[in-house]
Amino acid sequence: MSRHQAPYQVRHALSDDLPGARSLILDTLYREFGYGYVPRWHADVIDLAGAYLDHPRHALVVAVLDGEVVGTTAVNSAGPAHPPHPRHLAERYPSGPTAQLLRVYVRAEHRRHGLARRMVQLARAFVAEEGGYDRIYLHTNTDVPGAEPFWRALAEEVFDARPSGEHGPWVSTVHFEIPLPPRAAPASSAPPRPCTAGWPRRAPRSA
Template structure:
């Protein structure tokens, strides 16, 4: 008997309401809106724009998330517009974390990676990121994962206090410059219930 979940079971979380927002797994109709949220974050928040080595999933959202059984993209919709995103990969990190000891620690089958947790500035402080991260954790736990790994650029306003409230910091890479100038990377872990 294996510990792995059945592949034919749909582990995606059910849609839910949070005030005037609908939080749910993304559909093909959400692709353009989700991509817009992601690209706006890269250019306006991060300040370095689209980086092909880091952001290939944003070009092919359908292939990366909608058609991939081990990955999930969640969206928050308000007035028929995608205003927030969160993605999760349950087959190990999408791109290796740095340094090498982190890649080794989080490359196992027990780890899922959290990505693309972005909320448009006008919709922040409504609990969207927290709720979407919770839904991503439900998906990962249902797929047999023990923890979520993520890294973030803490130069984005409110990023560091938010992640410190929901996750455990495992490495502050700001002094290493691992992702280049202007990127203040911090690595986090979120344990998941079994």
């Protein structure tokens, strides 16, 4: 029997979640990716509140069990930068109309519970509701166990950068696009919606 008795919560992050989210992200960068914190790639990790909670077009989604953050997923409005990514990707996914999905991490002992998929679903819903995005882009390190099949089940490959070694020999990068979900109909024409008081579009920051 699993030792995890309470249900997992998947929701937008609160201020109180940020230390746990930062710890999870840094643990992933150091222990699983092997290259650790790189300022030019991971500046958002130092100021998660400024990068996500305080930015109206960005979001940080967390999976929580018994008060512990065990999963993260983020959305920002920056497309892939050139360099290190190919110029054609930077042109195809410009900053502003592109929602980039990143920091999709789940602690190893909490995997196989569908948490990554649930977090991505909530992130996609945020992108659709925000209204200013026209596509969802991401790239992944396929050396991480399970990463490549997970994204191939949800997204369409747009470029396999492994032959080019764009991030160096220690990162195997593949770029993907996820279909943008349809935006909800305006309230005037949409049928009545069930009460969702417990699941706001974005959770308020705690005091």
